[in-house]
Structure formats: structure tokens, C-alpha cells
Amino acid sequence: MLRKLTRIAVWCGIAALGALSLATIAFRRGESINAMWLVMAALCTYAIGYRFYSKFIAAKVMTLDAMRATPAERLENGRDFVPTNKWVVFGHHFAAIAGPGPLVGPVLAAQFGYLPGTLWIVVGAVLGGCVQDFVILVMSVRRDGKSLTEMAREEIGRIGGLVAFIAVLAIIVILLGAVALIVVNALKGSPWGTFTIAATIPIAVLMGVYLRHLRPGKVLETSVIGFVLVLASIIAGQGIAHSAFAPWFTFTAPTLAIAIIAYGFSASALPVWLLLAPRDYLSTFVKLGTIAILAVGIVALRPTLHMPALTRFIDGTGPVFAGKIFPFAFITIACGAISGFHSLISSGTTPKLIQRELETRLVGYGAMMAESFVAIMAMIAACVLDPGVYFAVNSPAGIVGSSATSAAATITSWGFPVTADQMAALAKSVGEQTLFNRTGGAPAFAVGMAHIFSHTLGGEAVMGIWYHFAIMFEALFILTILDAGTRVGRFMLQDGLGHVWKPLGRTSWYPSIIATSAIIVGLWGYFLWMGVRDPLGGINSMWPLFGIANQLLATVALCVATTIIIKSGKARYAWVSLAPLVWLVMVTFTASYQKMFNPNPRIGFLAHAESLAKQAIQTGETSRLIFNDRLDAVITGALVVLVVMVLAESVLEWARVVSGRKEATVSETPFVQTRYSEAE
Amino acid sequence: MRECILRAGTTMREAAKVVLAALREIFDENAYARFLAAHGMANSREAYAHYLRETNHARERRARCC
Numbered sequence: 226m227l228r229k230l231t232r233i234a235v236w237c238g239i240a241a242l243g244a245l246s247l248a249t250i251a252f253r254r255g256e257s258i259n260a261m262w263l264v265m266a267a268l269c270t271y272a273i274g275y276r277f278y279s280k281f282i283a284a285k286v287m288t289l290d291a292m293r294a295t296p297a298e299r300l301e302n303g304r305d306f307v308p309t310n311k312w313v314v315f316g317h318h319f320a321a322i323a324g325p326g327p328l329v330g331p332v333l334a335a336q337f338g339y340l341p342g343t344l345w346i347v348v349g350a351v352l353g354g355c356v357q358d359f360v361i362l363v364m365s366v367r368r369d370g371k372s373l374t375e376m377a378r379e380e381i382g383r384i385g386g387l388v389a390f391i392a393v394l395a396i397i398v399i400l401l402g403a404v405a406l407i408v409v410n411a412l413k414g415s416p417w418g419t420f421t422i423a424a425t426i427p428i429a430v431l432m433g434v435y436l437r438h439l440r441p442g443k444v445l446e447t448s449v450i451g452f453v454l455v456l457a458s459i460i461a462g463q464g465i466a467h468s469a470f471a472p473w474f475t476f477t478a479p480t481l482a483i484a485i486i487a488y489g490f491s492a493s494a495l496p497v498w499l500l501l502a503p504r505d506y507l508s509t510f511v512k513l514g515t516i517a518i519l520a521v522g523i524v525a526l527r528p529t530l531h532m533p534a535l536t537r538f539i540d541g542t543g544p545v546f547a548g549k550i551f552p553f554a555f556i557t558i559a560c561g562a563i564s565g566f567h568s569l570i571s572s573g574t575t576p577k578l579i580q581r582e583l584e585t586r587l588v589g590y591g592a593m594m595a596e597s598f599v600a601i602m603a604m605i606a607a608c609v610l611d612p613g614v615y616f617a618v619n620s621p622a623g624i625v626g627s628s629a630t631s632a633a634a635t636i637t638s639w640g641f642p643v644t645a646d647q648m649a650a651l652a653k654s655v656g657e658q659t660l661f662n663r664t665g666g667a668p669a670f671a672v673g674m675a676h677i678f679s680h681t682l683g684g685e686a687v688m689g690i691w692y693h694f695a696i697m698f699e700a701l702f703i704l705t706i707l708d709a710g711t712r713v714g715r716f717m718l719q720d721g722l723g724h725v726w727k728p729l730g731r732t733s734w735y736p737s738i739i740a741t742s743a744i745i746v747g748l749w750g751y752f753l754w755m756g757v758r759d760p761l762g763g764i765n766s767m768w769p770l771f772g773i774a775n776q777l778l779a780t781v782a783l784c785v786a787t788t789i790i791i792k793s794g795k796a797r798y799a800w801v802s803l804a805p806l807v808w809l810v811m812v813t814f815t816a817s818y819q820k821m822f823n824p825n826p827r828i829g830f831l832a833h834a835e836s837l838a839k840q841a842i843q844t845g846e847t848s849r850l851i852f853n854d855r856l857d858a859v860i861t862g863a864l865v866v867l868v869v870m871v872l873a874e875s876v877l878e879w880a881r882v883v884s885g886r887k888e889a890t891v892s893e894t895p896f897v898q899t900r901y902s903e904a905e
Numbered sequence: 906m907r908e909c910i911l912r913a914g915t916t917m918r919e920a921a922k923v924v925l926a927a928l929r930e931i932f933d934e935n936a937y938a939r940f941l942a943a944h945g946m947a948n949s950r951e952a953y954a955h956y957l958r959e960t961n962h963a964r965e966r967r968a969r970c971c
Contacts, residue, residue, distance in 0.1 A: 303943045305963060309930060316927030326971035400971050441953030444932040497965055498957045505969075506932055513931075559971065566970045573968060709969045716966055732962075775971065 236276065243269025250343060250534065257529045260605045263339065264523065267347050267601045271594045274351035279359060279590040286790060286798040287363045289586065294899040295579045296369045306370070308580035311587055318575045319592040320509050322358070322567050323516070325404055325702045326560030326775075327600035329666035332673075333768060334557045335607040335615065336545040338535040341554045342604050349555070349562025350597035353805035357779060358567045359589030360786045360802060365572035366579050367893045373572045373782055379892050380788045382874050388867040389781050390717070395864060396566065396774040397714045398745065402752025403771040404703045405489070406763050409481045409753070410665035411696050416474035417466040417656050419481070421693055422700045423474070424458035425504070426488075432503035448510040451503065455511070455701075459693050466656055482757045485707070486750040492704075493711040493742045501708050508705040515698045519602050522677045532608035532615065537640065544620035545664070546765045547827035552816040556772030561600025563805065565778025567593065581901060606673030613643025614651060614660075618669045621762030622662045632661050656689035664762035671695035707749075714745040755853045758846070766830070766857055769820055773861060776813045777868045780806060784875040791879050792891045799879075810872070817865045821858045830858040936960065 246266035249258060283289045300306040309317075334342035365371055371379075374393065378386025412418045432451045440446060465474060476484070492500050541549035546557065560566065571589060579585055607615060616636045617625075625632040629645035636643050652660045655675060660668065675691035683691070716732060718741045723730015729737045756763025783806035790799045823829035826836040834854035837847050881887035929935045937956050946952040 303939045304936075304960070307936075307939065310923065310926060312923045313927045313930040316924075317931050320931050321967075322970045324969060324971045404971065437953060437957070438950060441950050442934060442937040442948055442956075444934050444937075445928060448932060497961050502957075502964060509931060564970065566968070569968050570970055574963075706969050706971065709967070712965050713968050771971075 236273075239269050239272050243273060247344075250340060254534060257531055260523060260528045260530055260609065263343055263530075263601055263605055266343070267598055270347045270351055271598070274355065275590060275594060278351065279355065279586050282356065282359065282590075282801055283583070283586045286795060286801050287360060287585075289363065289582045290896075291581065291583050292898050292902050293367075293582050294897040295366050295576075295582055296894070297577055297579055298899060298901070299894075299897055300369065300577075305574075306577045309578040311580065311584040314575060314578045314580075314584065314588050315592055316513075317578065318570065318588050319595050320513060321570045321574065322560070322564075322592060322596055323512060323599060324560065324706060325407065325667075325699055326564065326566075327558075327596055328603040328670055328699065329404075329407060329768075330558040330561055330772075331600045331604040332607040332666040332670045333545050333619070333764070334554050335532055335604060336536060336538050336543040336619070337550055337554055338533050338539070339530055339604060339608045340534040341539070341550050342558055343601065345555055345558055346561045346597055346600045346604065349558070350593060350600075353779075353808065354563035354567070354597065355590040355593040356801060356805060357563060357782055357786065358571045358593040359586060360790075361568045361782055362571040362576055362579075362589035363582070363585045364786065364789050365576040366582060366585055369894050370576040371572065373568050373785065376572065376789070377781065377785050377871070380785060380792065381871065381878060384874050385781070385784070385871050388871045389778075389785075390721070391867055392565075392774070392778045392781055392864065393569065394714060394717050395860070396771070396778050397710050397717075398748045399752060399767075399771045399774045399860075400566075401489075401707055401710045401714075401749035402756065403764075403767040404706055405482070405485050405749065405753045406756035406767055407665040407667045408485060408700050408703050409478050409757060410663060410762070410764070411667040411671070411700060412476070412481055413478040414475060414659070415466075415657055415696075416471040417462040417689075417693055418696045418700070419474040419476060420462040420465045421455075421458050421697045422704070424461075425455060425507070425697070425701055425704070426500070428454045428458065429500050429504040429507060432507065433499040436503060437498055444506055447503065448506045451507040452510055452514075455507065455697060456694075459690060459697055462693060463656055463689060478757045479754075482750075482753050486746060486753065488704070489707045489711050489750070490742055490746040492708040493715060493746070494738060501705075501712070504701070504705050504708065508701045511698050511701055515694075516599055516602075519606070519674060519677070520598075522674075522681045523602060523605055525681045526677055528605065528609040528677060528680070530605070530608040531611050533612070536612070541825075541828070544616060544624045546769060547825065548769070548816075548819060548823075552812040552819070553769065555812045556769055556776055556816045558600065559772050559775045561597055561603070563776070563779050563809070565775050565780070565782055567596075568779065568782035581899065603670055606670050606677060608673075609676055610669065610673050611643065612641040613637065614648070614672070615669055616641050617643050617648050618660050618663045618672060619666070620662065621664050621760070621765070623760040623762065625662070627662070629659070629661055654685060654688045655692035657692075662762070664764045666764070666768075667696065667699045670699065711742065711745050711749070715741045718744060758849070759853075760850075761827070765827070766820075766854075769816065770857060770861065773813055773816055773820065774864055776809055776816075777864050780809045780813060780868050781871050783809065784871050788875050788878055789891055791882050792889050794889045796879075796883055813868075814865060817861045820861050830854040830861070834858075933960075 246262050249262045297306050297308040331342050374386050374389040377389040432447050436447045539550050625635040633643050633645045671692050674695040675688050678691040679688045719730050756767045783802050786802040824832050826833040834851045837851050882889050940956045
């Protein structure tokens with residue numbers, strides 16, 4: 226009894242602390258607040274969400290069964306299906322879902338102030354993202370680890386499967402174009418950054434050779450060596466930037482774009498062990514380590530947020546990207562709150578490692594909470610900067626002007642004071658020539674992270690090292706995604722083309738490898754090139770396009786989840802996935818409509834094309850920009866049409882089952898009792 | 906007090922073990938160990954090359970999230 230009362234008191238305390246923290250960040254105006262309020266609000270909400278909401282879903286909606294054997298147990302083969310410790314699977318799943326998205330999205334959304342983004346990251350994750358990852362994981366576990374597209378085909382229908390396939394391919398292409406643009410914007414005119422990132426290529430190759438020929442299988446040891454070499458290259462980069470070699474590593478955005486496209490093509494055709502695998506290990510090592518030290522840095526420094534709770538740009542006139550809070554804050558913060566891409570991981574490797582069905586709650590729901598917390602840290606990193614500095618870094622030259630003086634004057638006129646001298650001093654402290662117009666989110670995150678780290682470890686003197694460490698950390702992620710994503714896209718394309726002409730489906734046939742690699746690289750390379758040549762910085766159109774594609778994939782995943790819940794005879798609990806689905810439909814469809822048809826040229830693709838067409842002087846460049854705008858509008862429209870088809874097919878299926886015209890059955894693998902229960 | 910410290914030490918050791926196991930799984934060291942055990946092979950260049958050949962298919966198709 227006493228224990229029960231203590232438990233109730235503890236949870237009441239957590240709820241009260243969470244409510245106080247949320248009230249503080251929501252209602253405090255006109256004065257700076259400490260970042261710990263965001264941390265406390267997030268942690269308390271996650272704790273309540275995990276303890277009560279995920280438990281409710283596990284017990285009532287998914288009815289997790291401790292006695293049911295998982296595919297890892299039934300189909301154990303020591304290769305794909307391996308019963309694994311729950312914390313190990315948690316780490317594995319988190320490492321697979323965490324990428325640059327939760328870092329970049331919140332930094333961009335910080336233009337509205339810290340409040341909208343923070344609330345969406347926390348609430349969106351607990352009620353949407355965590356739910357999606359968790360239920361899709363359970364559903365895949367109950368279907369021998371089937372993928373999202375297979376489940377869509379079986380439970381919704383053929384259209385669902387086809388749309389999921391096309392949506393996945395589209396999202397991969399758009400994602401790769403958007404993240405490649407972030408790297409280009411971070412590295413343009415930066416010999417230090419470019420040298421460091423270029424050095425990761427021979428380091429990865431060296432790791433591959435070391436791992437294969439000198440110390441076979443010693444991946445952790447090899448990753449530590451790779452990490453030390455990367456740190457050395459960051460320090461060497463500082464020397465390079467101030468030496469006669471600097472011009473060798475100083476490139477414009479178009480040159481960097483061509484280099485990255487060439488890299489993407491060659492990397493996807495090289496043997497896996499030589500570049501992809503070691504780079505993946507290195508990137509994971511740096512990712513896990515950096516996220517951990519960023520958390521420690523924030524708690525140790527407890528920085529003050531200089532960004533206001535809400536900025537004037539909630540009216541949709543923001544320089545980072547145009548559009549109002551609704552819907553654009555919700556598609557900009559993609560992976561930090563809810564991400565369709567996660568459903569691919571939840572129905573990929575992870576379900577084949579789950580040892581007990583009950584563990585899906587920790588892995589699916591819990592790992593997404595950790596990802597959401599990474600997004601909170603990114604929000605803090607962006608908001609510890611002076612707002613003037615934040616906008617100077619993130620605003621494109623097309624809006625604030627290309628000279629330092631005009632940019633500083635424009636940003637100051639918005640009510641966010643900043644001077645050219647202040648920016649020059651900051652650029653010098655991080656070893657860059659300029660920090661103006663560094664759109665894309667990565668440089669702003671790097672400056673914020675360097676600020677936090679330099680105040681907790683090493684002081685101002687090492688600001689440049691930390692800045693370039695952060696840039697390297699993000700670029701390493703992104704180059705890994707480019708390489709891996711190109712391969713995944715290539716295989717998907719080969720699978721599809723194999724139905725047209727069999728040899729094209731043979732993954733070891735070199736002409737097919739070259740042709741399909743070229744198609745995938747050409748597609749994302751086109752988006753990258755479009756972004757690089759965009760006078761508004763590219764991110765304004767690319768990131769929302771990626772956000773829309775990603776959230777539309779989440780819509781498909783939630784359609785699958787709702788269909789399965791209804792078909793399992795649990796229609797009364799369908800709101801668990803239906804509520805986030807309805808919200809996502811509202812957000813993505815509104816965003817898509819606005820990106821296509823909004824009369825403001827900074828928001829609507831077609832309005833922008835129209836405004837360019839009306840210009841007195843028309844060049845080849847103008848025609849290309851007009852074509853790109855129309856292409857973006859067509860892609861957005863096509864994605865929406867596809868998702869409408871899945872929605873319609875799903876709703877019809879729900880209606881048939883609920884009205885009793887169709888029997889409520891699902892294609893779950895038959896129950897087999899676990900042997901682990903006997904061991905207990 | 907002493908008991909409390911000992912218990913904390915045990916918990917820390919257990920936590921470290923789990924972290925190390927997670928790292929070994931994430932970095933595929935466990936997968937390689939399982940491969941060696943399943944094939945009755947000892948660690949060698951040839952065994953690792955064999956393991957890489959067998960796992961390439963899955964590794965190449967493994968999606969990384971954004």
C-alpha cells in the first residue's frame with residue numbers, strides 16, 4: 226500500500242514538474258529562459274507518455290502477448306533473425322533512426338521562436354511518432370518481420386502497396402537532394418570544412434582495408450582508429466585553411482555540388498566493404514558519441530535561450546523558409562516528432578531482432594522518444610544563439626542582401642540586432658571567412674553546438690575546433706546517407722525494372738548497376754543542382770518538399786496501422802493511430818496545397834514561376850528556374866494524389882469491416898508459444 | 906553504506922556490459938561472432954571476407970533514416 230502511494234506521489238510529482246516546465250516555456254514572455262525548462266518539459270512528458278500512454282497501447286490496442294514467440298525466435302538463423310537483448314535492440318534501432326533530420330528540422334523551425342517547435346517535438350512524438358514506430362514494429366513482428374510495403378499490400382490492397390513503394394522511392398530521392406544541399410551550403414568557401422570532409426573518404430577506405438586485411442572483424446577498434454584520424458584531420462584542417470593549400474580546398478557551391486554528385490555515383494558502385502561499411506561504422510560511432518556529449522554539455526552549461534518564444538515570423542514571412550506555423554512548422558520538424566521513414570526501420574531490421582513481444586514497447590516507443598530528445602537538443606543549440614546571429618547565418622542572400630553590411634542592416638531592421646563586425650568576429654572565432662547566408666541549418670547548429678561545447682570544455686580558444694567537429698559530424702552522416710540511400714534506391718529501381726526486363730533486376734549485372742545508379746544519382750543530383758542554383762538558397766523549397774514526402778509516407782504507415790487495428794476487431798481503439806493520421810492529413814495536404822497554389826511567390830511554386838515569367842529580362846537561367854518550380858509543383862501534386870488513393874482504399878476497407886460486409890481478419894502469423902516463458 | 910556502494914558498483918558494471926553489448930551489435934561484431942560459430946570457423950582474413958560476402962546483400966539494402 227505504502228509502495229503504491231509512493232508510486233502515485235512520484236508520478237504526480239513528475240506530472241506537476243512537466244506541467245510547470247511546459248507552462249514556463251509557453252507563457253514566459255519578454256525575458257530569456259533557461260534551456261533546462263525545455264529539457265524538463267520534454268523528459269517529464271516522455272516519462273508520462275511512456276509509462277501511461279504506451280502501456281495503454283501495449284495492453285489494450287496491440288494486446289502484446291508475453292507468451293507469443295517472435296520471428297527472431299521462431300525463424301532464428303543467426304543472420305537476419307536473431308533473438309537479441311532488448312537494450313541492444315534499442316541501441317541498434319536508435320542508431321538506425323537517428324540521422325541529420327532531427328538536427329536540421331528544429332534548427333530551421335527555430336525561426337518561429339523556440340515555443341512552436343518545442344511543443345510539436347514533444348507532443349508530436351508522444352502522440353504521433355512514437356505511436357507510429359511502436360505499432361508498425363508490433364505489426365511487423367506479428368507478420369514475420371514483413372516490410373511496410375508488404376503489409377500495405379496485404380492489409381489495404383494492391384494500390385496501397387504500390388503507393389508505399391513509389392512514396393519510399395520519391396522520399397529517398399528528395400531526401401538525398403535536400404541533405405546534399407545542406408552539405409554544400411556548409412562547405413562552400415570553407416577550406417577547413419572541405420578538407421576535413423574530404424579526409425573522411427581516405428580514412429574510411431583505410432578503415433575498410435584495415436578491417437578486411439589487418440584486423441578482421443574488429444569493427445569497434447577500427448572505428449576508434451577512424452575517429453582519432455578524423456579528429457586529427459579537423460585539427461590539420463585549421464592549418465590547411467591558413468596555408469598556401471587553402472585555395473585547393475575552397476570551392477563554390479556549384480563545384481561542390483558536382484563533386485558530391487560524382488562522389489555519390491562512384492561510392493554507390495564501389496564494394497561495400499571498402500567505403501560504405503567503414504563510413505557507416507565511423508558515422509555511427511561519431512553520431513552516438515556526439516549526441517551523448519551534447520546532452521552532457523547542455524546539462525553542464527544549462528544555457529540561456531536568447532531566441533524569443535515566438536518571433537514575428539509566425540506570420541509566414543520568415544527568411545529561413547516562407548509559410549505560417551501551420552502547416553510549415555509541422556513538416557519542417559520531420560524526424561524529431563514523426564517521420565514516415567522510421568516505419569521502414571520498424572518494419573526492416575528491428576522486428577527480426579526482437580526477443581519478446583513485450584520489448585517492442587521499449588524499442589519502438591522508447592527509441593523514438595530518444596530521437597525526439599535529440600531534436601530538443603538541436604532546438605536548444607539553435608536558440609542559444611543571439612537571434613540576430615541565427616538569422617544572419619540562416620537567411621539567404623536573396624532576402625537579406627549579399628553584402629555583410631546590407632544583411633546586418635536588414636536583420637537589425639526586423640528587430641534582431643546584429644552587426645557586420647559581430648559576424649566577422651564570430652566567423653573568425655570558428656575559422657571561417659564568413660557566416661552570412663549559410664542556409665540549410667547545419668552551420669547554425671554547428672555554431673550553437675560550438676557555443677555550448679566551448680563554454681563547457683576548452684573555452685573560446687577551441688570554438689573553431691568544435692564548430693568544424695559539428696560540421697564534420699553532420700556531413701559524415703549525410704555522406705553516409707547519400708551512399709546508402711543511392712544503393713537502396715538503386716535496388717528498389719532494379720526490383721521494379723526487373724519486372725519489365727529480367728536482366729535489369731539482376732543486382733550483380735554491371736550494366737544494370739551503372740544504369741540504375743546513374744538514374745538515382747541523376748534524380749537527386751538534379752534536386753541538388755536545383756537547390757544550388759536557387760537564389761533563395763534552395764532550402765526554402767527543398768526542405769518543405771522533403772518534409773511533405775516524409776510525412777506523406779507517415780500517412781501511409783498510419784493508414785496501414787489503422788486498417789490493421791480495425792481489422793483486428795479493435796475499431797474502438799482506432800483513434801490511437803487515426804488521430805495522428807487525421808492531423809498529418811491536415812498538415813500535409815494544407816502544406817502541399819500551399820506549396821503548389823499559394824499566391825505568395827515565396828511559398829507557392831506556381832506563383833514563383835509566374836513571377837519569374839513576368840520579369841522583363843528572361844535568360845536561360847530564368848527558364849530553368851520556372852521549369853524547376855513547375856516540376857516541384859507536379860511532384861508535390863503527384864505525391865498527394867498517390868496518398869489520396871491509399872487513404873480512399875483504406876477508408877473503404879474500414880467501412881467494409883465496420884459495417885460487417887467484410888470479415889474482420891488480419892494476416893498475422895499463427896500463435897506459437899515462446900520457449901522463453903518456460904525458461905522463466 | 907558499503908552494501909549500497911557495492912550494489913551501485915554492480916549496477917554500473919551491468920550497465921557497462923549492456924552498453925558494450927549494444928555497441929558490439931550495432932558495429933556487427935556480434936554478427937561476425939555468430940557467423941564464425943555457425944560455420945565452425947576461426948577468425949581469419951578469409952573468414953571475414955566470407956562473412957562480408959554473405960552479409961553484403963542485407964547490408965546494402967539497410968535503410969538509414971534521415
